[in-house]
Amino acid sequence: MNIHLRENVVPADAAAVRDIVASTGFFHDYEIEVAVELVAERLARGPASGYFFLFAQCDDRVAGYACWGPIACTAHSFDLYWIVVHADFQGRGLGRRLLAEAEQRIAGAGGRRIYVETSGREQYLPTRSFYEHGGYIREATLAEFYGPDDDKVIYLKVVG
Ligand SMILES: CC(C)(COP(=O)(O)OP(=O)(O)OC[C@H]1O[C@@H](n2cnc3c(N)ncnc32)[C@H](O)[C@@H]1OP(=O)(O)O)[C@@H](O)C(=O)NCCC(=O)NCCS
Secondary structure: OOEEEEEOOOOOHHHHHHHHHHHHOOOHHHHHHHHHHHHOOOOOOOOOOEEEEEEEOOOOOOEEEEEEEEEEOOOOOOEEEEEEEEEOOOOOOHHHHHHHHHHHHHHHOOOOOEEEEEEEEEEHHHHHHHHHHHOOOEEEEEEEEEEEEEEEEEEEEOOO
């Protein structure tokens, strides 16, 4: 698999992000809209948007992406908002590579603490395994945050 990473965001990325996020079957329609809105924010405001992207390009297809940004009013904490690999490309090391590359960029920008949020539901067990394999520590659980039997799990990795 010939993967090229790029940080610049282009208008076509809105549709690519929609396609990637929808392909996983993991996200509600309103969550897909949020993912696309972050691309629009970045296109409109540039780095001042606070959203930074990394796209994994496989020839003319976008195979996956990560999106992160500094958390306002903190010294060196960052949120990893999205990391998603298209269903056609999962399980081949691309998520791990995107995660490592995003971490490097966050550390390079002065980030020390990377937070990711996910659901505690059974369906998200692979996602939690992915973060745990990546060295993320389960820092907090907010019971029933998303709804009945749907906790928010917050992971943390210290970098830099
Ligand atoms: C989670 C996700 C980003 C992982 O990307 P990927 O390219 O499929 O994962 P990789 O092939 O790079 O695997 C990386 C590690 O995660 C683990 N992992 C990945 N998928 C897994 C699964 N289904 N079950 C258990 N572990 C899994 C692998 O064992 C691997 O561990 P290793 O590095 O020790 O070998 C991707 O599957 C995805 O987009 N899932 C749906 C969306 C999602 O949950 N995103 C995160 C929240 S925004």
